[in-house]
Amino acid sequence: MAGNVIRELLKLTQQPDIISFAGGLPSQDSFPAEILAEIAQDVIRNNPSILQYGTTEGYWPLREWVADWVKDIGISAKAEDVLITSGSQQGIDLIAKALLDPGDKVVMESPTYLAAIQILKTYEASYAIVHGDGSGIFVDELDSILTREKPKLIYLVPTFQNPTGITLSLERRQELGKMLSRHQVIVVEDDPYGRLRYSGNALPAIKACDESSQVAFFGSFSKIVSPGIRVGFAIAPAPVLRKMVIGKQGTDVHTSNLSQALVYEFCRRGLLEPHIAGINQQYGHKLKTMRECLSMLPADIKWTNPEGGLFLWAEFPEHIKAATLFEAAVKEKVAFVPGESFFVEGGHTNTARFNFSNASEENIREGFRRLAQVFSKM
Structure with missing residues (x-):
């Protein structure tokens, strides 16, 4: 543009x-402005320590809740596997910071999320392009790219993709999950839109099909609660998550405790x-x-x-x-x-x-x- x-x-x-x-x-x-205003008052009055510094990994009750919530898309996780981020976009930045050196290859969809392109350019990544159709990326083409290019990362928005709205089919998710074990690469599954479904049947996450623990799943409450509170999360392989935590410590210390508590209480009360x-x-x-x-x-x-x-x-x-x-x-x-x-x-x-x-x-x-x-x- x-x-x-x-x-x-x-x-x-x-x-x-x-x-x-x-x-x-x-x-x-x-x-849900009125409800969040009420929750904010309750949280601050009943737990004023929420205004103090917190742990980089995030508010423990919210991490526990997220680990349980993602079971319905096939992800098996414990609270220890969850990092709370300041929006899922921060997750892209943290994983790039953790894994990429200048010139490292990243596989991207064509087209793909503009902010991801901008973030990865900041880390001087080079790119390989995987194409697709109305059912998402061509997994056989991706397999060939991985063999030829040896990338560090694959970045995908597989459900209601930004910008196209296309969703990766169940068959291709399963093929991708099986194929990963043949390659040394991490998949970023960016899923800020997956809960916004108006027709058809919900699909399992790619991470649910991952047989070799190579998928980092990023979720967000921006589109389903509020973008202004800046709360997202990452569920990633332990070695990757540790590096992301170190990166986050030097970026913003932790996501706003108050924002995390607002989201947790909203969810805990059965409102989500x-x-x-x-x-x-x-x-x-x-x-x-x-x-x-x-x-x-x-x-x-x-x-x-x-x-x-x-x-x-x-x-x-x-x-x-x-x-x-x-x-x-x-x-x-x-x-x-x-x-x-x-x-x-x-x-x-x-x-x-x-x-x-x-x-x-x-x-x-x-x-x-x-x-x-x-x-x-x-």
């Missing part, structure tokens, strides 16, 4: 009249699952609305068909440049993210990401009416 487009995107956050499908934001309407159910109903309606609005745009645009998450992905005809379309769209007070920056290898200038969770259904309809006007002028 050209620098001027990035700057324009940043400006949009200051313009209330813009209908934005650009950010990967949960809806502010989904935040009904809250997720409510979010899923809300976002499911928004996804349905956006998909209905696709008929307003040219029929030769290819769209992904996710069962959850926060995004739709568009591939325009080759002659349409998403950055040019974006500039025209902003003039009509509607925005999305041109897709080029999600590709490590560059190119793919005819792609774009659309977020459906943050805008209201009314604004989704109005935003696509404006996009239709943009296309009519091209």
Whole structure:
């Protein structure tokens, strides 16, 4: 994405009249603000030591709760296996800091999460690209890359991927789990969206299929409780987790104790699952609305068909440049993210990401009416 487009995107956050499908934001309407305010009062009054320094590994009750919670996606873990992070994005930084030297190879999806690209570039990683289709990455292609390139890390967002919304199929998860034992590599399974499912059946984590303890699973409460409290977690092989803890000590000492206690109490009181159910109903309606609005745009645009998450992905005809379309769209007070920056290898200038969770259904309809006007002028 050209620098001027990035700057324009940043400006949009200051313009209330813009209908934005650009950010990967949960809806502010989904935040349990009143409940969290009540919990915060209870926690501080009943346990004022929560305002003191804590351990780098995290708040023990929350670590215990997370270890039990992930059993439903097939992960067997103890509290000792869990590191609480300041959002799952910090986990990417910590594992890169722990394992990578300049020039080390990392395998990435094409496209993939933009922040992961930026973080790994900071550590001067080099890249190998694994391709895929509507069922996720090609595991046989990945196997060949691992044999040829000998990478240190594989970075995947296998469930409702950012930016495409695609989910790695059960069969490919199982193939990947078996294949790993033939290679010396760590898989980062980044899963901030997995609980946001609106149709279809839940799948086990890749880590549940890992037969050789080579998967580091990263989760987050940002999309299912609040991004502002910055609480995520990592469940990783013990040698990797120890290095991540050392890295975190020098980064922020520990994740906010108060934020951790808020999340724990919210979960302990049995509020998380009904809250997720409510979010899923809300976002499911928004996804349905956006998909209905696709008929307003040219029929030769290819769209992904996710069962959850926060995004739709568009591939325009080759002659349409998403950055040019974006500039025209902003003039009509509607925005999305041109897709080029999600590709490590560059190119793919005819792609774009659309977020459906943050805008209201009314604004989704109005935003696509404006996009239709943009296309009519091209």
